[in-house]
Structures are given as C-alpha cells and as structure tokens.
Amino acid sequence: MNILGIETSCDETAAAVVRDGREVLSSVVFTQIPLHSPYGGVVPEIASRAHVEKIGPVVGEAMERFRALGAGEIDEVAVTYGPGLSPALLVGLNAAKGLAKALGVPVVGMNHIEGHLHSPFIRDAGRDFSDLPDPVESCPALGLVVSGGNTVWVDMPEYGRYEVVGETLDDAAGEAFDKAAKMLGLGYPGGLKIDRISQAYAAERGRGDLIPFPKGRPREGVSALAGLPAGLCVSFSGLKTALLRYLQREGAALSAGERRNYGGYEVTPETARVAASYQEAIAQALADRTRAALARGRYRSFILGGGVSLNSRVREVLSSVCAEAGVRIVMAEAKFTGDNGAMIAALAYYRRNRGEDASLLDADPGLEIGGHR
Secondary structure, eight states, X not given: OEEEEEEOSSSEEEEEEEETTTEEEEEEEEEOHHHHGGGTSOOHHHHHHHHHHXXXXXXXXXXXXXHHTXXXXXXXXXXXXXXXXXXXXXXXXHHHHHHHHHHTOOEEEEEHHHHHHHGGGOEETTSOOTTSOOTTTXXXXXXXXXXXXXXXXXEESSTTOOEEEEEBSSSOHHHHHHXXXXXXXXXXXXXXXXXXXXXXXXXXXXXXXXXXXXXXXXOTXXXXXXXXXXXXXXXXXXXXXXXXXXXXXXXXHHHSSOOEEETTEEEOHHXXXXXXXXXXXXXXXXXXXXXXXXXXXXXXXXXXXXXXXXXXXXXXXXXXXXXXXXXXXEEOOGGGTSSOHHHHHHHXXXXXXSSXXXXXXXXXXXXXXXXXX
C-alpha cells in the first residue's frame, strides 16, 4: 500500500510516499530556517505564507520521484492535522483534501507527535530492513518525543495506545536550546551549533569543569503538573534563568581569550564551556526522567523521536540509561528526526483503520497524542 504523507505543522513543508508503513519511496522537505533566522524563531505568518508557496512544488517533487520508480499508484493521502501552528496546519490539510479528491483516494488525519514516535521504524527503499524492529512487536514501549515544540514521555502498552506520563511544563528542549544560543550570540537555530561546540569542547577538555546548571525538576504540587508526577516532568524555565544570570555575572569572561574553532564555530573557550554545560543539563534532565519512567513498568523498547533526538549527547546518555535498564533503544535515522512527510505516511499505514475520513477535518493546534479522526 502506497501512502502519500504531507506535513506542515510548523516550519518545514514536507511530503513523502511510503510503502507498507516502513519503506520510504520518496521524501522531500523544504526548510524555512533562512526565513525565520532574522527573527530568532518561527513567525507563524511567515511560516504559513511559505507553506502556501512551497506545498505544490514539494508535493509535486515527491510524486515525481515516486512515479519514476514505477511502484504503482497512491492508495491514500495522510496529513498532519495537529498539534502545531494553526495557519500552517491548514495549508497542508487543504492541500491533502484537494489532492485526495483529485486522485480519488481517501484522506486521513494524523497526529504529529505520533508521527515522531513512528519515525524510528522507517528507512529508504532498497535498504536492509532485517535489523529494523517492528513497531507493533516493540511494545510495550516507553516513547519520548523531544523537539522544538514538544518534550513528552508516552507509555505505549500496545501500538496505537498512548498515555502521557510526563512532559515539559514550559519550553520544549529544542526551544530551550534555541533561546540559549541566542543568549550566547550563536544565532538561530541553536541546537546543532551548541551540540557541535559541546562535542568539540568535551573532546578537548572532558566534562570535569562543566558548570552545574539546574536540571529543571519541578516541585511537587504545582498546578502546571495537571496530575502528572513531578519526577517524570521537566521545566526548562529555571535553566534558562540560570544561564541568563550566569552571563550577567560572568559575561566579560566569555569575550576574554582568543576565539578558536569548536565544531566549526569560532568561539572563546569559555563560551564553549558554557554551551557544553547547558547541553549537559538538558541531556541529564531527559536522562533522569527517562530512567524514572522506565522503572515504572516492564518495557521491551524505548522509542526516541523528534529533532532534538539527533543531539549527540542526548543520544549518548539515553542509550546509557536504556542499557542500564536492559531496554532496547530505537532511534530515528538522522534524516527522519526532524519534521517530515515520511513519518506521517508511515504512521497512516498502521493507523488508517482508526477513525473517519479526514475530508471533514479541521486543523487542531492543541491536539493531544492519541487523538484521531
């Protein structure tokens, strides 16, 4: 079964065709980073306009690559309808409805977060799939989606059943990285820059002299927990404040010394140390919550998805946590960690029989995981 997936929840315009929920036949992603960089973050109005301009060419290229393979016809169209930015979601949703009508096939709405939880189970066509676990057989599983807009731990007793057991109470991890990069003068987006600088610093000096920034543990009883256990939730607002105060006190030190190349970026050694310290705080915060969540049940797998799952230190510490717990970690390939249409098309193959045709759907910016139509 060939499913065309469309994803426009934030600042990537993406389309892909996936066969039988695993094999990616074509995938095209247009990133809007250059458009949003001057503003230090995603501007919804700019994002939606860019989606309108690019949705046609992106879908057209994905379809052209698919047809060049001679792999048959499109059997269904899947599209993200939430969560995300409402104007952006509407562009993809309307395009999917029109395309499905033109092709004479059903259209189904998919949950963006669930797409990230399926992203570790897909590969490009022609690759060896023998070592790739089956998503259904991987459950019961603990999932973590960690991205620019989401940081959420999900219990998956079986495939397609989800219960949020922990989440961020404020900023997502990716947003925390971007705001830190702005404070450090590294520009937007900041996650990859901080990671590369941190890797280079750790390789040169280790992690023995890192600044002990807070790991974002919320207090029991705060209303923002909404009934979730504090030990499985995280708050990055205190970490950002700690960084700001440190820079206010020690800002002169960051400018002192000769700038050197750390991971391809010219910064002072003290700037590199601060970046590495900040990254370590986020990575260890994610590790602490994951360790606690894994201890709550018997899991076959830990499923890791989302753009921040590409961070080298996050992968390293979470792999270590899973090894300690005796749980297999399943991570998305680098090209499928960010927002992409392949994860939406692949998810639809496994979830296509759940719910009604999406031709009547509207965008749902606040859609919770497990919500389907």
